[in-house]
Amino acid sequence: xxxxxxxxxxxxxxxxxxxxxxxxxxxxxxxxxxxxxxxxxxxxxxxxxxxxxxxxxxxxxxxxxxxxxxxxxxxxxxxxxxxxxxxxxxxxxxxxxxxxxxxxxxxxxxxxxxxxxxxxxxxxxxxxxxxxxxxxxxxxxxxxxxxxxxxxxxxxxxxxxxxxxxxxxxxxxxxxxxxxxxxxxxxxxxxxxxxxxxxxxxxxxxxxxxxxxxxxxxxxxxxxxxxxxxxxxxxxxxxxxxxxxxxxxxxxxxxxxxxxxxxxxxxxxxxxxxxxxxxxxxxxxxxxxxxxxxxxxxxxxxxxxxxxxxxxxxxxxxxxxxxxxxxxxxxxxxxxxxxxxxxxxxxxxxxxxxxx
Amino acid sequence: xxxxxxxxxxxxxxxxxxxxxxxxxxxxxxxxxxxxxxxxxxxxxxxxxxxxxxxxxxxxxxxxxxxxxxxxxxxxxxxxxxxxxxxxxxxxxxxxxxxxxxxxxxxxxxxxxxxxxxxxxxxxxxxxxxxxxxxxxxxxxxxxxxxxxxxxxxxxxxxxxxxxxxxxxxxxxxxxxxxxxxxxxxxxxxxxxxxxxxxxxxxxxxxxxxxxxxxxxxxxxxxxxxxxxxxxxxxxxxxxxxxxxxxxxxxxxxxxxxxxxxxxxxxxxxxxxxxxxxxxxxxxxxxxxxxxxxxxxxxxxxxxxxxxxxxxxxxxxxxxxxxxxxxxxxxxxxxxxxxxxxxxxxxxxxxxxxxxxxxxxxxxxxxxxxxxxxxxxxxxxxxxxxxxxxxxxxxxxxxxxxx
Numbered sequence: 001x002x003x004x005x006x007x008x009x010x011x012x013x014x015x016x017x018x019x020x021x022x023x024x025x026x027x028x029x030x031x032x033x034x035x036x037x038x039x040x041x042x043x044x045x046x047x048x049x050x051x052x053x054x055x056x057x058x059x060x061x062x063x064x065x066x067x068x069x070x071x072x073x074x075x076x077x078x079x080x081x082x083x084x085x086x087x088x089x090x091x092x093x094x095x096x097x098x099x100x101x102x103x104x105x106x107x108x109x110x111x112x113x114x115x116x117x118x119x120x121x122x123x124x125x126x127x128x129x130x131x132x133x134x135x136x137x138x139x140x141x142x143x144x145x146x147x148x149x150x151x152x153x154x155x156x157x158x159x160x161x162x163x164x165x166x167x168x169x170x171x172x173x174x175x176x177x178x179x180x181x182x183x184x185x186x187x188x189x190x191x192x193x194x195x196x197x198x199x200x201x202x203x204x205x206x207x208x209x210x211x212x213x214x215x216x217x218x219x220x221x222x223x224x225x226x227x228x229x230x231x232x233x234x235x236x237x238x239x240x241x242x243x244x245x246x247x248x249x250x251x252x253x254x255x256x257x258x259x260x261x262x263x264x265x266x267x268x269x270x271x272x273x274x275x276x277x278x279x280x281x282x283x284x285x286x287x288x289x290x291x292x293x294x295x296x297x298x299x300x301x302x303x304x305x306x307x308x309x310x311x312x313x314x315x316x317x318x319x320x321x322x323x324x325x326x327x328x329x330x331x332x333x334x335x336x337x338x339x340x341x342x343x344x345x346x347x348x349x350x351x352x353x354x355x356x
Numbered sequence: 357x358x359x360x361x362x363x364x365x366x367x368x369x370x371x372x373x374x375x376x377x378x379x380x381x382x383x384x385x386x387x388x389x390x391x392x393x394x395x396x397x398x399x400x401x402x403x404x405x406x407x408x409x410x411x412x413x414x415x416x417x418x419x420x421x422x423x424x425x426x427x428x429x430x431x432x433x434x435x436x437x438x439x440x441x442x443x444x445x446x447x448x449x450x451x452x453x454x455x456x457x458x459x460x461x462x463x464x465x466x467x468x469x470x471x472x473x474x475x476x477x478x479x480x481x482x483x484x485x486x487x488x489x490x491x492x493x494x495x496x497x498x499x500x501x502x503x504x505x506x507x508x509x510x511x512x513x514x515x516x517x518x519x520x521x522x523x524x525x526x527x528x529x530x531x532x533x534x535x536x537x538x539x540x541x542x543x544x545x546x547x548x549x550x551x552x553x554x555x556x557x558x559x560x561x562x563x564x565x566x567x568x569x570x571x572x573x574x575x576x577x578x579x580x581x582x583x584x585x586x587x588x589x590x591x592x593x594x595x596x597x598x599x600x601x602x603x604x605x606x607x608x609x610x611x612x613x614x615x616x617x618x619x620x621x622x623x624x625x626x627x628x629x630x631x632x633x634x635x636x637x638x639x640x641x642x643x644x645x646x647x648x649x650x651x652x653x654x655x656x657x658x659x660x661x662x663x664x665x666x667x668x669x670x671x672x673x674x675x676x677x678x679x680x681x682x683x684x685x686x687x688x689x690x691x692x693x694x695x696x697x698x699x700x701x702x703x704x705x706x707x708x709x710x711x712x713x714x715x716x717x718x719x720x721x722x723x724x725x726x727x728x729x730x731x732x733x734x735x736x737x738x739x740x741x742x743x744x745x746x747x748x749x750x751x752x753x754x755x756x757x758x759x
Contacts, residue, residue: 002668003675239753254756259749266748267689270682274664295664298657347653354656356628356643 002070002277011071014051015078022047023084025325031085032188038156039190040085048088049117058095063112069218069283073225073276080229083328085189087120089222090154094121097162097215101169101207110160110171121160123219124149124172124194125212131341133212138165138196144177145170145201148193153339155180155192162204162215163196169211170201187332217293219340221279224300227336228276231304234311234329235269238262241315258314265310268303275299291353298346301337308333372438376445383414389450412454416485421455422464429468429476430484436674458527459483459490461612463536466605470552470593479534479554491557493523493537493579494602501743503538504546504599508581510539510553517541517553517591519561519584525737529564529577532557538602541595550598554590561585571729572712609738610687627652627697631704648704655693655700662689681751688744691734698728 004012023044031039048054056072058064076089095114098106113119125133128150138147145165152161161172172178177199180192204211239262242253252258279296282289308330312319319326341349385407404412415421418432423439425431434442446452464483467476482488499506508521519539526535535555542549555562561584566574593601628643631652636644643649669682701724702709710725711717735741749755 001672003671239755242755251756256746256749259753259755260742260745262753262755263688263745263748266753267685270665270685271658271661271689274668275661277668278661278664295657295660299661302658344650347650347657350657351628351642351649351653354626354628354653355641356632356649356652 001273002281004070004074007067008071008074011067012074012078015053015075016081018047018051019078019082019084023079024082025328028083028085028328036156037182037190037192038154039188040087040154040157044084045086045088045120046117048086049115052115053088054091054095054117055111055115057092058099058111058115062107063115064095069221070277070280072222073280076222076225077229077232077276080226081233083230083233083325083332087122087154087157087190089226090122090158091117091120092222093123093215093219094160094162096218097123097169097204097211098171100214101204101211102171103205106171106202106204114160119159120154120157121162122152122154122158123164123215124152124155124161125164125216126150129338131339131345133164133216136164136166138163140165140167140170140201140203143201144198145172145196146198148195150193151183151185151191151339152194154190155194156182156190161194161196163201164212165201169204169207169215171204172196172199172201176200185335187328187335189332189335191335213290216340217289218283220293220297221276221283223336223340224276224279224296227300227304227333228272230329230333230336231269231272231300231307234304234307234326235265237326238311238314245316261310261314265307268306272299272303291350294341294346294350294353297341298343298350301341301343301346304333305337305343369437369441373441373445376442377449379414379418379420380445380449380451383411384449384451385411388452391452408454411451412486415454416487419484421453421486422460422484425464425468425480425484430481455484455486457486457489458492459488462492462605462608463490465608466536466601467592469604470597470601472592474589475554475592488534489528489532491526491529491532491535491579493526493535493539493555495525496522497524501740503602504550506538506540506550508537508539509543510541510551510586512541513585516588517586519553519555519581519586521581523579523581524567524576526564526577526579527575527737529557529579530566530574535579536592536605538598541598545596547599548596550602551595552592552598552601553586554592555581555584555586559584559586569730570732571726573726573730575730606739607681607683610683610744627656627700627704630701634705634708651700652704655696659693659697662693665689681747684739684744684747684752687738688741688748691731692741694734695731698724698731702728 027041027044031041052065053075055064056067056075057069059066072092079086079088091114095111098110102110110119114121127135127137127148138145138149145163147165149163159174161174161178163170163172177197179195179197181195183191183193185191207214242258242262243251245252275296276299279292282292311326312330315324315326318324321327337343388407388411419425419427419430420432420442423432423434423442424436425433427433432439460483464480467479471479483490494503496506496508508519508523510517510519517539521539523537529535533556535557537553537555538550539553540549541551557564561582563580563582565578567576567578568574569576631643631648635648638644643652666686669686673682705721705724708717709721711721712725713722739747750757
């Protein structure tokens with residue numbers, strides 16, 4: 001855990017308390033049972049926004065708190081621990097795209113609403129099942145955007161899409177020319193193919209040539225925060241289980257074969273946490289973001305993948321049941337691993353950044 | 357960064373930085389630029405030439421080789437911030453810290469915590485000046501991972517202890533002046549029967565035999581004690597407190613062994629730079645072998661995450677005050693990654709990377725092979741990886757004792 005200041009500690013404690021009491025995994029079960037495609041609890045999201053969480057990276061002048069990325073990451077990690085289903089990450093990323101690339105007018109129009117929770121935003125970048133921001137066919141002519149975006153996170157609740165076209169990022173509101181086709185993924189959260197057919201589009205003209213890349217680095221780091229919370233929760237749950245479960249008249253935690261596997265996972269988890277916090281600190285300092293984001297998401301992918309598999313195995317049969325929570329983490333893990341850069345994508349990018 | 361704001365006015369730091377620069381300009385011999393070797397002390401005692409001696413004495417005089425140790429015992433008395441500035445400026449000037457070894461890394465910090473006033477006065481200043489070499493008398497033929505099984509005895513003879521037994525894997529034993537040693541003062545209790553004793557290596561009855569290792573080097577020795585007389589005042593702490601003090605020292609050792617990567621430093625250039633020299637690149641300058649390129653990136657990402665972990669541990673221990681069991685995690689991770697890196701490096705070089713001696717190989721190639729072999733020791737000494745796993749499971753994760 002990074003050394004936090006008082007404000008950050010308060011924020012984390014508040015998020016932890018809220019997630020534990022108001023949004024345990026049982027809350028996600030309820031959302032799942034309801035079957036609503038937007039797959040989150042509006043009331044819960046309103047409560048989150050009222051605590052200021054949707055505006056953590058939004059400047060104060062536009063209704064946010066501007067507490068910084070480490071603060072945002074702490075909240076997202078806590079929510080990841082309980083698999084809180086919400087469009088908080090998606091909205092934060094849409095807001096950051098506007099902060100980086102929006103005109104004063106666009107900022108004034110959208111940021112206060114995104115920060116207050118009134119408007120839900122999301123990114124619509126990739127056009128296939130693999131993350132590949134160099135392959136974008138969507139195009140704009142006369143202010144009308146056309147193209148199809150695959151597996152858009154939180155699409156059902158979104159009022160505002162930040163859409164990648166061949167010549168840059170655009171803001172598109174839901175409504176005419178925007179249609180959704182649900183893609184129910186294994187994590188049972190909101191995902192959809194979104195088709196834009198001559199939808200009115202407002203270009204984010206600032207931010208320079210690196211705008212898309214900069215936004216994606218923030219997506220990688222913030223997603224890695226959610227994954228960190230998940231990995232920590234799987235680890236803690238598994239450790240707790242090993243300390244309770246008795247076989248051969250012995251608590252499982254006393255078996256050295258299992259102790260050493262947990263020690264391995266603990267080491268991996270330490271590396272994941274350092275990589276993720278390194279990403280957040282790079283964002284706050286503005287230095288070395290692309291490399292730090294690649295390390296953060298690559299480590300998040302590697303470690304959550306391992307921990308989510310080991311978590312099920314170490315639980316034995318009960319880990320295979322729907323009644324038990326551990327399987328939810330496994331399913332959400334794979335969705336996030338594939339989002340904003342798979343492990344092979346990230347290794348390729350890391351080598352390219354390093355000049356080899 | 358999430359650290360607390362520094363309370364010191366920036367001007368004070370600037371003044372200190374200026375002082376360091378002046379000191380370096382005046383005292384660091386330019387011919388030693390970039391000469392600091394991480395292998396020093398592994399392959400033998402370095403014979404100081406005039407320039408090296410001058411540099412060691414200048415640093416020792418200031419106590420800057422042990423920058424954060426108390427001034428009253430010959431340390432630098434610097435704050436961590438000042439020590440960081442000192443490091444930065446030395447790196448910029450191509451200078452290195454000439455004061456090192458086990459006295460600095462492990463024994464000094466432990467003695468400062470547990471030693472008597474007289475012991476600190478006697479032993480710390482020579483360590484700060486780099487005058488005395490210490491070695492570690494811990495392992496025995498039948499006490500490796502099960503260190504507390506050690507059998508070397510120290511018998512109470514009134515005004516002195518009479519020590520008999522055998523130690524092994526004594527790093528640098530053949531060059532050491534003194535030894536900090538775990539000995540048995542009571543046979544009735546495995547852990548509480550152990551005491552922490554300081555010995556002169558030139559005492560009658562001490563015999564040292566170097567062991568040749570797979571690397572061809574002999575950095576470790578067997579050490580035999582036959583009726584060695586050790587004065588009573590050389591006991592650190594109380595009789596029976598040796599296991600507690602000895603474990604504390606191991607935490608310092610692990611923190612150092614995890615290496616902010618001493619292995620990596622030995623090997624110098626990045627894996628990608630080495631690969632560009634030894635394997636084909638494409639027209640864009642990228643490594644043409646995509647599988648190898650992927651494996652290098654995979655390693656370098658994890659290595660970066662490890663370095664971030666080492667940095668985080670330093671920040672956290674600064675906030676909490678002192679080394680902790682997290683040193684076991686760092687040791688386990690750093691040594692494994694260091695070995696992985698060495699393996700990947702010799703693989704990248706092909707047979708050119710496996711030269712033992714003689715013509716046809718560069719110095720870097722030859723020392724790389726030795727470092728690869730020497731590096732196999734890193735997951736065994738200082739508590740093997742398996743022992744670190746036990747410590748993590750029991751002390752950090754609270755899993756109960758295994759059978």
